[in-house]
Amino acid sequence: MNQIKKLVIASYTKNSLDEKRVAKIATYLSKSELREYIKALKAFERQNTVIVTLADANEKAVVEDFSNLFKNKKIVIKKDMSLIAGVKIEDFDDVYEFNLKEKIDNIVSFINE
Known part of the structure; x- marks a missing residue:
């Protein structure tokens, strides 16, 4: 090293x-x-930092839950009201995004096909 x-x-x-x-x-x-x-x-x-973006949540509970998932990493909470009932998780180079708006858009585009 x-x-x-x-x-x-x-x-x-x-x-x-x-x-x-x-x-x-x-x-x-x-x-x-x-x-x-x-x-x-x-x-x-x-x-060593995981950024969790939510529309609105109890920060203490969220930090506790994600601390159990991402051991030995610092959890940073951000708020984004455009995430309707969703969450965005950034773990170094990995980004996971789950939200209701995206699901609805996918269903609408599937129906329109």
């Missing part, structure tokens, strides 16, 4: 980014190393 990846891993305490550690590490890096470090931090954060 290269040095930057080791520094990224060392920047976390209990699965949370430790700002004090990041600031301390950043003081020892050159400008180009700092750019690489920030890029690696962002990538690591994307890999």
